[in-house]
Amino acid sequence: MTLLRRAGYWEGTFEAMASPCSVLAEVASAAEARRLLDLARVEALRIEAKFSRYRQDNILHRINSSGGQPIEVDDETAQLLDYAAHCHTLSQGRFDITSGILRRVWRFDGSDRVPSADAVAALLPWIGWDKVTWRRPHITLPAGMEIDLGGIGKEYAVDRCALLLAAETRASLLINFGGDLFSTGARADGHSWRVGLDDPSATGSASAGEIEIRRGAVATSGDARRYLLKDGIRYVHILDPHTGWPVPGAPHSVTVVAGSCLEAGMLATFAMLMGHDAEKFLLDQHVTHHVIR
Amino acid sequence: MLARPLFILLTLLTLSACTLAPVQPWDRDLLAEEKMQLIPDPVENFIDEHIYFSKEGASGGQGVGGGGCGCN
Amino acid sequence: MQLNDKASIRRALAAATCTLLGSASQTSHAEGSDEKWRVDTSVLYYSEQDRVTVVEPVVFLRKTTGEDSFVNFRLIYDTMSGASANGATPTNKPQTFTSASGTSTYTTPAGKTPLHDFSDQRVAVAVEWDKPVDHLSRAIYGINASTENDYRSIGLSATRLRDFNDKLTTLTLGIAGSYDSVMPIGGAPIPMQLMSAAVPSPAGGEGDEGEGGKTKLVADAIVGITQVLTRRALTQFNYSIGYSSGYLTDPYKVVSVIDATGATLDYRFESRPDIRLRQSLYWKTAYHFDHDVMHFAYRYYWDDWGIHAHTADLHYRMELWKGAYLQPHLRYSTQTAANFYTYSLLNTSPVPTYASADYRLGDLTTTTYGLKLGIPVGRTSELNLRVESITQSGNGYPADAIGIQKNYDLFPTINTTVVQITYTGRF
Numbered sequence: 001m002t003l004l005r006r007a008g009y010w011e012g013t014f015e016a017m018a019s020p021c022s023v024l025a026e027v028a029s030a031a032e033a034r035r036l037l038d039l040a041r042v043e044a045l046r047i048e049a050k051f052s053r054y055r056q057d058n059i060l061h062r063i064n065s066s067g068g069q070p071i072e073v074d075d076e077t078a079q080l081l082d083y084a085a086h087c088h089t090l091s092q093g094r095f096d097i098t099s100g101i102l103r104r105v106w107r108f109d110g111s112d113r114v115p116s117a118d119a120v121a122a123l124l125p126w127i128g129w130d131k132v133t134w135r136r137p138h139i140t141l142p143a144g145m146e147i148d149l150g151g152i153g154k155e156y157a158v159d160r161c162a163l164l165l166a167a168e169t170r171a172s173l174l175i176n177f178g179g180d181l182f183s184t185g186a187r188a189d190g191h192s193w194r195v196g197l198d199d200p201s202a203t204g205s206a207s208a209g210e211i212e213i214r215r216g217a218v219a220t221s222g223d224a225r226r227y228l229l230k231d232g233i234r235y236v237h238i239l240d241p242h243t244g245w246p247v248p249g250a251p252h253s254v255t256v257v258a259g260s261c262l263e264a265g266m267l268a269t270f271a272m273l274m275g276h277d278a279e280k281f282l283l284d285q286h287v288t289h290h291v292i293r
Numbered sequence: 294m295l296a297r298p299l300f301i302l303l304t305l306l307t308l309s310a311c312t313l314a315p316v317q318p319w320d321r322d323l324l325a326e327e328k329m330q331l332i333p334d335p336v337e338n339f340i341d342e343h344i345y346f347s348k349e350g351a352s353g354g355q356g357v358g359g360g361g362c363g364c365n
Numbered sequence: 366m367q368l369n370d371k372a373s374i375r376r377a378l379a380a381a382t383c384t385l386l387g388s389a390s391q392t393s394h395a396e397g398s399d400e401k402w403r404v405d406t407s408v409l410y411y412s413e414q415d416r417v418t419v420v421e422p423v424v425f426l427r428k429t430t431g432e433d434s435f436v437n438f439r440l441i442y443d444t445m446s447g448a449s450a451n452g453a454t455p456t457n458k459p460q461t462f463t464s465a466s467g468t469s470t471y472t473t474p475a476g477k478t479p480l481h482d483f484s485d486q487r488v489a490v491a492v493e494w495d496k497p498v499d500h501l502s503r504a505i506y507g508i509n510a511s512t513e514n515d516y517r518s519i520g521l522s523a524t525r526l527r528d529f530n531d532k533l534t535t536l537t538l539g540i541a542g543s544y545d546s547v548m549p550i551g552g553a554p555i556p557m558q559l560m561s562a563a564v565p566s567p568a569g570g571e572g573d574e575g576e577g578g579k580t581k582l583v584a585d586a587i588v589g590i591t592q593v594l595t596r597r598a599l600t601q602f603n604y605s606i607g608y609s610s611g612y613l614t615d616p617y618k619v620v621s622v623i624d625a626t627g628a629t630l631d632y633r634f635e636s637r638p639d640i641r642l643r644q645s646l647y648w649k650t651a652y653h654f655d656h657d658v659m660h661f662a663y664r665y666y667w668d669d670w671g672i673h674a675h676t677a678d679l680h681y682r683m684e685l686w687k688g689a690y691l692q693p694h695l696r697y698s699t700q701t702a703a704n705f706y707t708y709s710l711l712n713t714s715p716v717p718t719y720a721s722a723d724y725r726l727g728d729l730t731t732t733t734y735g736l737k738l739g740i741p742v743g744r745t746s747e748l749n750l751r752v753e754s755i756t757q758s759g760n761g762y763p764a765d766a767i768g769i770q771k772n773y774d775l776f777p778t779i780n781t782t783v784v785q786i787t788y789t790g791r792f
Contacts, residue, residue, distance in 0.1 A: 075432075075500060079385050086381040090374055159386050166322045258375075259317055262382045267375065285375040315533055317383060320596040323653040328682060331591065331601050331649055333660070336405045336425050336787055337737075337751065339439075344411065344783070348757065350700050350726050351666035351674035353605050354647030357585045358522025358541035360489055360509035365725070 001041065003034055008187070009172075012037030016044040017052075017154050019178025023165070026172040026188055036168060040161040040175060047157045051080070051149045053100070060149065068143040070133070078136050080149060080156065087152075087266055088129045094273040095266070096129050096241035098141075100148030108237040112230035120244035127241050155219055155265035158182050162261075174213070179220050182261050186214040211257065211290075219265035221272045222253030222292075238272045249276035257288035383531040400745055400791040403427040407787035414780045416480065417447035433503075434496035443487035443513070448480035452618040452722035454709050455479065455773040456629040464551025465616065465634065467563045478777050481617055487513035502527045509543075518545040520583075537589040537603070545581040549616035553579050556614060556636030557716055559622070563634075579612030589647075597653040607643040620722045621709040627768025630712055635721040637705065643668040656684040671704030672726065688741030694753065696733035702726060708763060708775050724759060724776060731757045735783075745791040753783040 001014040006024075010033030013022045023040045025033050050058050063071050073081065087095045101123055105115040126144045133140040141147065154177050161175050162182040173184045174193045183193050192212040211218055221238070228235040236250040254271040258264035267287055271278040282289040316324075323329060332338045332355070339359070346352040347364035405425040412418045426438040453460060453473075460473045462481065473479040489511035498504050507522040520543030527536050547553070554563065589603035619632040649662040659681045666674040676698040683691045703726040705719035735753035742748050761774035 078500075083381055083385045087378070090377055090381075156385075159382075163386065167325060170322075259379060260382050260386060262385065263375075263379055266378055266382075270374070287375060315383065315531060316593050316596055317386075321387075321593070323597055323655075324593060324599060326653070326658075328658045329599060329651050329653055331599065331651055331660075333651075333658075333682075334749075334787075336407050336423060336789075337785070339425075340407075340409055340421075340423070340785060344755075345698070345731070348725060348755070348781075349674070349698060349729065349731055350668075350670075350672040350703065351645070351664070351676065351698070353585070353607060353643065354603060354645045354664040354666070355649075357524065357539040357587050357605070358507050358509065358520060360491060360511055360520055361516075361518035361543050361545045361581075361583060362487065362489070362511060363485075363513055363516030363547065 001037065003030060003037060005030070008189075010037075012040075014041045014044075016041065017048050017157065017177060019154065021177045022175075023161070024174040024176070024193065025165075025169070027169060032169070036165050036173070039164055039168065043161050043164055044157045044177065047153060047160065050076075051153050053146075053148055053150065060147070063139060063141060064146045066141055068140065070138040070140040072137050073139060074137075080152065081134055081139060082136065083262075084147075084149070084152065085129065085134060091270050091273060093129070093242065094240060094247075095151070095269060096127065097147045097149060097151065098129055098132060098145055099127050099239060099241035100150070101126055101146050102239050102241075102244055106228075106235075106237070106239065108227055108235075111228060114228055114230050114235060124244055127244070151269060152262060152265065154178065154180050155217075155261040158217070158261040180218070180261050180265060181213070182217040183213045183215060211255070213257070216257060216259055217261040217264045218255060218257050219261050219268050220253055220255045221265065221268035222255075236272070238269075240273070247273055247275040249278075251278050252292040254278055254282070254292075255290040256282065380531065387531045401429045402790075402792055404790045405787055406790075407785060410784045412782050413447070413449075414782075415448075416779065417445060417449055419443060419445045431496070435494075437491075437493040437495065437507075439489070439491040439493075439509075441487070441489040441511075443485075443489070445487070446484040448482045450724060450777075451479050451481045452635060452724075453479040453621045453632055454623075454629070454722070454770060454775050456621075456627075457769055457772070458629070460629065462619065462632065463560060463563055465549070465554030465558075465563055466552035469551055476773065478774075483617075485514050487511060487516075498525075501529075501532075505539075507541075515548050515550050516545065517548075518543055520544070524587075533593040535591040537587065537591065539585075539587040539589075541585045543583045545583065545611075547579040547581065547612055547616070549579070551616075553612070553616045554634035557633050557718070557720065560619060560632040560634065579616075581609060581611030581613065583607065583609045598650060600650040601648070603645075603647040605643075605645045605647065607641075609641040609643070611639060613637045613639060613641055615721070615723060618721065618723050620707065620720050622712050623709045623767060623770065624712050625767065627766070627770040629709075633710060633716070633720070635723065636719050637721055638670065638719055641668055641670055658682045666700075670726070672700055672702070674698060674700035688739075688747070690737075690739045692737040692739070692751075694733065694735035694737065694751075696731070696735075698731040700729050702728045708766070709770070711767070724757075724779075727759050727776065729757060729759050731755060742788075742790075747789045748787070749789070750786050751784070755781040755783065757781070 003010060003012045009024050009026045011022060011024050012033060013020060021044060023037050025036050027033050049055060051060050053060055055061060059073060059077050084097045105119045131142055158175050158177050158180050159182060162184060165173055166184050172187045175182050181195060186192055192214045195211050195213060235246045238247050238250050240247050250272050254268040256264040256268040258267060267285060271282050274281045279291050327333060342359060407423045409421040421441060421443045424440045428436045430436055455476055455478050457475055459475050460479055461470055463470045471481055491507060491509035493505055493507040495505045503526045505524040510519045520541060522541035524537060524539035585607040587603055587605040589601055591601040593599055614635060614637040618635045620635055621629045622631045622633055624630055645664055645666040647664045652659045662678040664676045678696045680692055680694050685691055705721060706726045707720050708722060710720060733753055733755045735751060737749055737751035739747055739749040756778060758778040759776035761776040766775060
């Protein structure tokens with residue numbers, strides 16, 4: 001965890017959810033900046049611990065190893081499941097938190113190892129939110145199915161931290177968890193925060209542009225370093241849960257600006273899931289966006 | 294006679310709820326402060342309600358169940 | 366995604382996000398807060414000029430018993446002493462009054478507003494359970510009881526609150542009931558009976574003869590909407606209705622019986638109807654100015670006794686330094702008299718079924734000016750002091766005053782000073 005003084009604000013960073021996380025706060029004292037940073041870090045780690053699929057001691061593991069038995073969940077998990085169910089409906093089934101098991105056959109490591117049709121088809125019977133019984137507060141997952149909240153976890157963490165920190169200070173804040181970010185307001189001098197956009201095809205070097213953000217969120221859905229390339233065809237890591245295969249014509253990345261990180265992230269994900277129609281979808285939603293193909 | 298202004302007021306309130314842009318969760322910072330509660334100081338409110346209940350002909354309006362006394 | 370209105374996906378998503386984050390912000394509160402207890406200890410000093418003085422220590426306790434669940438406890442001890450107007454008008458001779466049983470008497474010098482002395486202690490307790498029912502509703506159940514020399518009360522209440530519209534709108538429904546019993550000192554008088562007809566009873570026991578113990582049942586209901594308007598403004602609108610039935614008369618108050626010259630001949634014990642239907646419309650708004658906060662409320666009240674009242678109340682909290690504040694308070698209330706309110710009764714007129722000269726049922730204007738100072742103590746506690754000046758006035762020289770009545774102020778202005786000091790501790 002680090003805390004650095006910049007021109008007019010404090011920049012605190014830590015590592016969580018496999019991403020570099022930073023909290024930029026326009027406060028006067030280091031003590032105040034550290035306090036805010038701590039709050040954000042604790043909350044981010046709490047959410048990570050609670051919903052990470054890599055742990056054996058959380059509610060997610062209990063659900064995924066329930067063997068077909070109903071599991072009672074707490075309020076927060078229930079709210080997230082309600083949200084995921086809602087997104088499933090809104091996207092006509094394209095957004096599906098049970099599709100995580102496809103990672104067993106799809107390894108997006110930039111190589112050309114595309115799975116066979118049979119390997120993919122074998123997993124399809126265990127994919128589909130419609131097969132899950134969700135009657136709040138009990139969730140029943142048929143044996144063999146798993147849920148993965150990775151698609152909303154980071155954005156949720158950003159929004160939660162924003163809520164918590166905004167209750168502690170009136171100062172302008174920018175919370176950035178690996179490219180998913182939220183700003184609570186314009187800076188004291190009236191200017192916006194400026195954030196660079198990552199170019200997925202040249203990560204780390206050239207930037208694809210800059211976004212100015214006053215109050216709101218920016219989220220990016222992209223395939224940076226997560227794709228397969230075989231016979232000149234790029235397979236992005238956005239998979240269609242109905243077929244088990246990548247969505248055809250998906251752009252390299254979609255960046256959306258919206259009122260909350262969850263909303264921005266979900267709109268970006270929906271756009272990616274639309275494949276060829278990503279731009280049209282975003283235009284229809286009247287939302288500020290940036291698509292890279 | 295009273296029904297008319299009451300109806301207008303309720304309609305305005307409902308309309309205001311629909312037409313005003315909904316307040317986003319991160320915009321509820323000020324509302325969450327204790328001094329923004331509709332009854333920010335329960336002790337003061339209770340004492341004042343009791344004083345005016347015993348000194349005037351009118352009473353109530355904010356809630357129910359304060360308890361009776363021989364003062365009125 | 367084919368939907369009739371393409372942009373509705375965004376709206377639906379925004380709404381779903383709002384719900385998720387809106388309720389998330391509720392749960393964070395209980396997780397983060399360490400303070401389980403809130404204790405308010407307060408002493409009230411209330412003094413009407415030349416009349417009643419009350420000293421009232423109060424304790425409010427609030428314990429957080431679970432995520433968003435609370436228990437509230439209230440203990441009040443009242444000591445009241447002094448004198449209050451008995452409804453008779455001043456006249457040019459000394460006046461003597463007796464209780465209903467004829468056992469006790471008191472006198473008033475000529476030219477003075479008749480007052481009766483009293484001294485009383487009251488203890489009141491209340492407990493409330495406040496908890497969530499599901500992720501959108503809460504319920505508050507309460508029980509209260511009080512006892513004083515001549516009055517006892519026990520009551521129950523239940524309130525239900527439900528959120529809509531991503532917790533921006535809350536609907537409130539509440540009901541309450543209480544059972545009160547009155548044991549007037551000196552007995553309950555026969556309504557409208559002449560005081561000269563009150564006879565000392567052979568047994569001499571208090572509250573036993575005539576109609577001794579009296580009871581009263583009160584039922585109240587409220588329906589309200591609370592709405593978040595903007596980031597800074599919250600408003601509430603309530604409709605209340607209440608029904609009281611039983612002994613609603615004040616056993617210590619009388620109405621002067623005068624003749625054509627305005628001289629007082631006798632007194633009749635007052636009489637009020639034994640049912641009362643009360644209704645009110647109440648509107649309150651809280652507005653946040655970034656530092657200062659303003660609360661404004663207006664109530665319109667009416668009942669079947671003929672009383673209509675308008676009340677406006679304003680508090681403006683000015684933030685001083687961190688946690689300290691100064692809060693001026695203004696309240697203005699006017700009411701029209703009950704239809705059986707009268708200054709006095711003419712001996713030649715027929716005796717009405719109901720009559721009362723209690724100034725609190727008359728055409729009355731109450732004006733309050735107050736100031737409160739709050740100082741933070743440590744990180745979570747506060748000490749505050751408030752001072753209020755209440756003035757109640759009415760028409761002391763009505764046009765229909767008769768004869769020598771015109772020489773006297775029949776509705777003296779009452780000035781009251783309130784001082785209250787409170788310590789609020791959270792730990």
